Amino acid sequence: MWKQMLPALRMTLLMTVVTGLIYPGVITGLCQVLFRSQANGSLITRNGQVVGSALIGQSFTKAEYFQPRPSAAGAEGYDASASGGSNLGPTSQKLIDRVKGSVARLHTDNPAMQGAVPADLATASGSGLDPHLSPASAAVQIERVAKARGISVDQLRPVVDQLTEGRDLGLLGEPRVNVLALNLALDEKFPVR
Amino acid sequence: MTPNGILQIGIYFLLILAVTKPVGTYMARVFSGERTFLHPLLRPLERLCYVLSGIKEDVEQRWTQYAGSLIAFSFFSFLLAYLFQRLQGILPLNPMAFGTAAAPASATAMTPDLAFNTAVSFVTNTNWQSYVGETTMSYLVQMAALTVQNFVSAAAGIAIAIALIRGLARQQANAIGNFWVDLTRAVVYLLLPLSLVGALFLCSQGVIQNMGSYTKVTTLEGKTQVIAQGPVASQEAIKMVGTNGGGFFNANSSHPFENPTPLTNLVQMLMIFVIPAGLTYTLGKMVGDTRQGWAIFAAMSIMFLIGVFVVYGAEQSGNPNLAKLGIESNASATQSGGNMEGKEVRFGIAATSLFATITTAASCGAVNGMHDSFTPLGGLVPLFNMEVGEVIFGGTGAGLYGMLLFAILAVFIAGLMVGRTPEYLGKKIEGKEVKMAMIALIATSAVILLFTGSSAVIHFAKGSYWNGAYGPATGNLNNSGPHGFAEILYAYSSGAANNGSAFAGLSANTPWYNLTIGLAMLIGRFLIIIPMLAVAGSLAAKKRVPVTSGTFPTHGPLFVGLLVGTVVIVGALTFFPALSLSPIVEHFLMAQGRLF
Structure with missing residues (x-):
């Protein structure tokens, strides 16, 4: 040796x-x-200012925006310099309590929501930076967003449909909507007065 | 399970099947010193490596010299990786000033035990990460310490597998190749070209590659978001091809900057298995009977596909405790259903289940979803994959030599049953080979179970050096009940199997966990490699015995079945008690609605 x-x-x-x-x-x-x-970093600029990345989710809390999934990244969620999941297991009391809270809030915010909550909408992603919602999770928020922006559901729905991506090559992954792209489109088409 | 999900899994498997022969043939040529289509371009680089490091290309080594070279190389690799981390504060390419007083408040200190754990982790191809990449490591450390080890630890694994194949292929020889030549060829002809192409593709899809400091943006709602940056694509590519798995970011391949689309996800999964699958064909090619390679491939495939569908079934059924709260558990055209905690929308249930099985079947350890949040049975498969030693395709090289260890045991058991000296590929398997295989097997199993047991009971005073503010070693857990125990079991299984994935709820960055997991990684690497090199040396010296009517054929379904049986039975006998205390009991408690 x-x-x-x-x-x-x-x-x-x-x-x-x-x-x-x-x-x-x-x-x-x-x-x-x-x-x-x-x-x-696929950065997006609006009026000369960087407002985020096309790939990185950010938090939205206002009624006039589509809201993303819960996030465990950083103390307040969507901290893009501290990625990560909740790492709570399926029998965790903390997980159940958190989801219970999310479900209650979703029903309060979206009184029109009926039936079961889409699987992704009340669960935290692995990265804590998931930029997407499933089409179902976007759909349950349409009525609230339309109301907050003073437009009709029929005006809003085509915008959501247009920004819904299918599976890659028609096969891979899952259909999805990029929340930041959607909210940027809303601000452009239906600005809040 | 949905038809689309099953199709995604089926297509992945067919793609792996399709690349096995061409990649295996290419590797057989490279390691036999024959010319390939890349030689005109890369042969000068290979030669330059020999000149600069003072190596004689045509001198071969006995197994002891081969092992000595590997150990010496690993020693310097460790030393350099350790120093880069500890000195990152005074080295360049550190825009976030980690390791200095100017570091962000959220930064993790680079303690000696953390640097030890990380250096061991990358040198042993484990890539267990006690640290959070984006708050701990400078770009220079990520590149010059971690990326380098991603290359060379993978190359060393391939070298060992090739040496073992030579042991089987040669007769009455005392040499098994030259470690430095095998290492260089693996890097130059295999890992570098694959990584170059892979990194460029990944970047074209959105994986970042820059040296800038983190970007501060103002979100639509006026909040500040700091977006981590870095040279990610270059590391991401070799992290997959070398079955390393150490993410640039904490969230690993679930982070959109590491794995932005379902397409990159498919490519990353292919990158994990391409070399391990190809090596089965290389084995057949180099021993002159490709059916032997396909038999190994078949045994691996059977266990792999069973694993995938167990995980996929469990994850798609979801968590009954969440269903009770009104969460949809059935898939529909507009949402994935199932257990989405810790998973990304773009990948959904099928692609995440597939990734989890691949990454733990191989010794990769990259994750595109958080295994800690999987359902109990979904987490059981990754645990079992690691505990049987990652022989289901396995790590680059490590999977093949691990599986050959089981092949030795399988023919030994068959030999006992019929009362005949066992043979494998024409070589008599005798006392020495079986002893070496058993040393490897017992060492890794013991290290998992003993450390897991110790951590479940060991007590430290709060604020002690060994476990800081956590107190007892169970204080570091994120979950209670059986799932908490599974976090510990997973950590040592991952370490000893050189996997590197985690039930990441465990806060492992304390001296106790850093040192014991570090030790588990060292034992899991070198106490397999050294015995297997001894086997290679011993087999190379033997004569090939002619095939007779009494020879047990090792290319048919009977052998494949026996091999699968050996892996499963050895794994089950060793780990069933521990597994029944964690995922298995948790599965039944979850069904009853018990929470912890």
Whole structure:
């Protein structure tokens, strides 16, 4: 083994340079040229101001906005520098209490909501930054949002449908609506007076 | 389960089936020193590596020298990874000033025990993370310490598997290859090209790749949101291809910046299995009988598919305690139903269940949903996958040599039943091989069960050095009752199996957990590798015995069944008591509505 020490040291340093500096450096250079927007976080600007990332969820509490799933990222949720899930197990009292609270609030905020709550709407995502809602979770909020913006449900529904994405390649993952994209579209089309 | 979900799983499996032969053939050529289509481009780089590190390409090593080289290399790798972390405060590429007085208030301190745990974790291809990436590690550490180990620990695993294959393929030889050559070839011809292509694809889909500091944005409702940045794509690609699994961010592949779309999710899952599946074909190719490789592939596939559908079924049925509160548990066209706690909408139930099974079947440990929030049976499969040693495709290289260990046991058991000296691929399996296989098996099982047992009962004073403000080692749990016990069992299973995924509710960043899990990772890596290299050396020296009518064929369904049986029975006998105290009992308590 002792005879192997010198080659081991040299190989460690060499690999550090090749795979730890050159490789990520080359990838950074290429990505910054080829995919500039994606490489820097798919940031969205409105009136010259960065308002978020197309991929990262943010919290919405006002009635005139579609509201995202509960989030366990950071103390107040949707902390994009402290990602993570609740890590509460299926028999956790804390989980049941939290979901109970969410369900009650959903019913208060959306009196028109009927039937069972869509599975994603009262549960926290793994990243705490889930940018999406299922189409069903968006649908149950349409009436509230329309009312808060002083428009009719029939005016609002097409906007939601238009921003609903299907499965990738018609097959992969699940249908979904990007909450930030939807709310930005609402602010543009039906601004709150 | 929905038809679409089953289709997603089926298509994934068919894609893996399709890449196994071409990738396996390519690897067989690379490690036999034959030319491939990439040689004109990469051969100069390979040569340069030998020149710069002073290695003679054509000198082969005995198994002891091979093992010595690996240990020496791992030692320096550990040292460098440790130093990079501890010194990150004075090193460049640290826009968030981690490890200095100017770090954000939420930053985690880089203590010696955390740096030890992380260095061991990445050197052993485990990638267990006691830390939160975005609040702990500078970009330089992520690249020059962690990304590097993602490459070389994976390459070392492949090298060991290739050495073991040579042991089976050669006769009356005393050498099993050259560790440095195998390592270099794995990096240059396999991991680097796959990672380059993978990283560019991932970035094109939205995975970030920059060196900037975190972006402060004002949300539509006027709140401030700080968005973490970093060189993610380059690390993400090798994290998958090398079955490493250590996320750039805490949320790992559930984070939209690591895994933004269902398409990237599929590609990441393919990246995990491509080398482990390909190696089964490489085995067949190098021993001159591809049916042998396909038999191993078949045994792995059977266990894999059973696992996937157990997880998917359990997760899709959801949590009855939530259904009682009025949460929809059935899937419909507009929502996924099932247990969505800890899962992302874009992946849904099927793609998350599939990912969880793949990542724990392989020694990857990346997650696209939080395993801690899975249903009990959904969490049982990942636990079991890890506890049988990740031989269901398994880690790059590690899966194959782990499965060959079980193949040795399987033919040994068959030999006992018929009263004949067992053989595998024409090599007599004798006392030494079986002893070595048993050392590997007992060491890893013991380390899981002993540390789990200790952590369940050990008591520390509150505020002590060993476990800080948590007090007893059970004070670090996020869940109570059987699920709490499962968090501990999962942690040591993940460590000893070099997986790295977690029931992440466990707050593991204390000296007690950092050191014991670190030890579990070291034992789980080296007490398998060294015995398996000894087996390689011993087999290489043997003559090949001719096939007779009494030879037990190891390429038919009987052998596949025996191999699966051996894995399941050994795993079940060792871990059933521990598993029955955690996921199994929790399943019944959940059905009764008991909460903790």
